[in-house]
Amino acid sequence: MRYAQVVFDNVAFARGYKPGWGFAAVIRGYSKTVLFDTGSVGDTLLSNMLTLNVSPSEIDAVFISHTHDDHIGGLHAFLRANHRVEVFLPEDVAIGTVVAIDEAGALPTVLVSEGEILPGIGTTGTLGKRPSEQGLVLAGNGAATLITGCAHPGVGKLITAARESLGLPVKLVIGGMHLGQSSRRKILALSRTLKDLGVEQVAPSHCTGETGIQILSESFGNGFIDSGLGRRIQLV
Ligand SMILES: [Zn+2]
Ligand SMILES: [Zn+2]
Known part of the structure; x- marks a missing residue:
């Protein structure tokens, strides 16, 4: 089974985990196991992984969406636990971050354009500026899942790039959607855009904000997946 498990989030889903500001998820079911982002605090990340029975040594690659501390802050602690990984x-x-990853014994790879990076797994390529951000694209049966960190370039732009990345329509979007400061009208417009782009399911958390999560839940109905720390989400 292919799934994403949320291992770091400020939004709670299940009891027994340590919440923290940021986002991270473990992707399983492909030939390589990927850690998407690392949250802000390494000890919290490692503690949650332990609780969820995910050993750091199982991770083959780390994918960093963007360089805000709540997504990359836990990286160095993770690399101390397992440096035998490629870091996208x-x-x-x-450049100092790239050097530090290299010095930790891991393999840093900077991604610019969209496309496959591991079997069945792609990037949207880096979009936007300050911070630039990339989304992770996961191939499924005739469709794909997109995972976003904060979606700073805009969820719509990331979905369009994700479709180009693996040539598959995006049916599920998981992650932070950065709607904390957005008006109801803007959030409703986004929800329509998502549907126009063919998205059938959403699993928002982190910086999506309570209003954003509530509106997406109302407008997607059965396609809304209640996400947050500890949640395991089946991929398309
Ligand atoms: Zn951010
Ligand atoms: Zn964030």
Whole structure:
């Protein structure tokens, strides 16, 4: 079974985990196991992974959506637990970060354009500026899942790039959608855009905000997946 499990989030789903500001998820069911982002605090990330029975040594690759601390802050603690990984980074990553990853014994790879990076797994390519951000694209049966960190470039733009990445329509979007400051009208417009782009399911958390989550839940109905720390989400 292919799934994403949320291992770091400020939004709670299940009891027994340590919440923290940020987002991270483990992707399982492909030939390589991927950690998407690392949350803000390494100890919290590692503690939640332990609770969820995910050993750091199982992770083959780390994918960093963007360089805000709540997504990359836990990276160095993770690399101390397992440095035998490739770390996929967005275009505007600081050179000091690339050097530190290399010195930790891991393999840094900066991604610019969209396409496949591991079997069945792709990037949207780096979009936007300050911060630039990339989304993770996961191939399924004739469709794909997109995972976003904060979706700073806009969820719509990330979905369009995700479709180009693996040539599959995006049916499920998981992650932060950065709607904390957005008006109801803007959130409703986004929800219509998502549906126009063919999205059938959403699993928002992190920086989506309570209003954003509530409106997406109302407008997607059965296609809304209640997400948050500890949640395991089946991929399309
Ligand atoms: Zn951010
Ligand atoms: Zn964030």
